[in-house]
Amino acid sequence: MFENRETHARSPAHELALDCLAAGIEAAQPEVAVARHLSLSADGETLDVMGETYDLGNYDRVLVLGGGKAAGGLARALRDLLGDRIDGGAVVLDAPADLTVEVHVGGHPVPDEGSVAGARRLLELAHDADERTLVLAPITGGGSALLAAPVEGVSLEELRTVTESLLASGASIDEMNAVRKHCSAIKGGGLARACGDATVVGLLVSDVVGDDPAVVASGPTVPDSSTFADARAVLDRYGIDPPDSIDERIDRGVEGGVEETPNPGDALFERVSNHVLVGGHTAIEAAREVAEEHDHGTRLLSARLRGEAAEAGLTHVAVAEESLDTGEPVTIPGVVLSGGETTVTLGDTYGEGGPSQELALRAAIELPEGAVLASVDTDGRDGGSDAAGALVDASTVEDADEARDALARNDAGSYLGSRGALLHSGRTGTNVNDLRVLVVSG
Template structure:
């Protein structure tokens, strides 16, 4: 899975970190989770605990988007076969399918091909009737990949707004509150377009807490956020001058009641749509922990909900390692500590890097400064960390010779350059899934 794996492994602790990461990523692959959650017996389609009578439908279609949406469509084809009558999904995973059209899109900034493919998704939804079962494949990355500018907004305006939000350090629910109110598909509008069809979303979550309204900006579920909430995000992060005037004007008009809100739970068509969670960050952390147990390590899941500034979360992991070495708390070495969640970066420099790289570099600087013997692997499970070709980094006490130099690199947001020079970057290419960050901290005896 990892490029140059043998060179990266080096020590038993480093090899264990890589093995745990690999297990976590593979556990969340669409093929695996669909095989466990979806089955067909006669005319009965089972999605987790729900049953759908396929004899009630003339057509079964698959539509949606996300970094793993192509793989999800392929896995559904393997299970349902020729019962699927077609579909369109927008993805980055390059999955090859027979019955569902997997359209290539761009992430994290939407592109013209995202817009064109999303138009086809909406057209498919609008063709549905009461005898259509629409299976919505929604995975992390759908917020960018499913791009349908609202009336009066251009793609260029959405791109500029997306870039400003991602650079601000705003959380994903804040970012998506703005996106939903600038879109014709997000915030329940896909389900509304498909009414009166039966809509069943199958989701792979990359969101802390697995809120259906935040995953992929909730295209099939009611939206609890408002235009006023979206405006508040711009104000909170001082983005008034960073987003195009038409975006700000649309949000202001919506807050004043001049534009209809996104569908709420009172919208019967949207409220009736079903939602099924197939995998999330805990899927990955549990699989990583199991590998560590099999290798004889004590284990601890620190949290699957870590968020905040990446470098500060890196320092927390270094502090956990230091405490475990000194006192045996919160776990006695040999041990593996796993964590998940979504860390962010407030961009202030002009370097290159990503949240997992900044987290790992901060931890490595702390290891060096404190003389802590530990290994930390931090990766985005989709294979892409920030605007780089790396998914994260693998560091230990020897990664950083000069902690001050590491902190200067972090101040410039240039973790990638520093870690590349140290041969510490992890590269996989797109993995085919997306359940957010996964970290493995290894403490040998």
């Protein structure tokens, strides 16, 4: 799973942290999720999705339309399950893949021309669907950037500009999506709307806090409860000055001059169902099982951790100190698990790294002896870096002032790399938010 594992696993606590991470990421694989939650009847005529059934005899065509970092794995698993019952489709991914449906490669975390071309192809295929079409929609984390279909009058460059500003602002994923949904023809229920009278089944791998389907990839198949007014509030809250085309569109939307995204009361959603196959708890529970198999007590700090990464790092320090001193919240030896998605507010200049690395470095500055912390993004790419995250302990930081300086420059990756603390896994094939494992062994 992780490169140079033998170097990182320098103690039983370090080894356990790595084992917990690997188990969590493996449990969140799309293929595992499909095997767990989808099945085909013995005669091959009925598809069961988490208890909802679909008679394939009622459909002339089955299409696969979706996108996101884990959408390729879902599409592959659907192919293995349904075989030639799938008549076509397209997915937009962040890397090439060998599938029986069309594969378009887009940009992430900032959309590019491939994102636009892929999203427009999905919409084209969706518009061809009718009441005798079953659309299976694998929608996963990363889809907000990969499925970019700017509305008329908004260019890709303008969409990229506002996306970059949102990413640097420290805005949460749902705040970013409120803006992106109102600049897109596919997000915020746009794909479901384009499918017309077809039956649409959203198959979701969640990378968002709370696993809200409307937030995953900006909810292409899900009703949108956010409004143009919400999008305007986000831009104002973070002091973002968007390109004129976006600014004017949102203003017109607030005034009622632009149609809102389809809301929860829209009749079109009577033909749409959405299923979260994998979420943050999936990875956490698998990690918990490994810890308990190694006779460690476990506690969940939260699967919804959010806010500034550095502050969350200090929280993990406090939990380690309390556990070592009092046996609360976990007895020794124990493992404290957390998920969610922290953010980093970037300054004018910044270096390498991502939220998981920044969290780990802040923790390492004060982490007590007897504690080990692993912090990764489950997709294998933390922020814009090629590292999944980091594994740290009290020995990681030799010069606290140097480490604090790296944090001030948002350059945690460079510092942790120099200390041999970065974890590299490559693309994992899934994306269910961040996963952190705190081992306290005394």
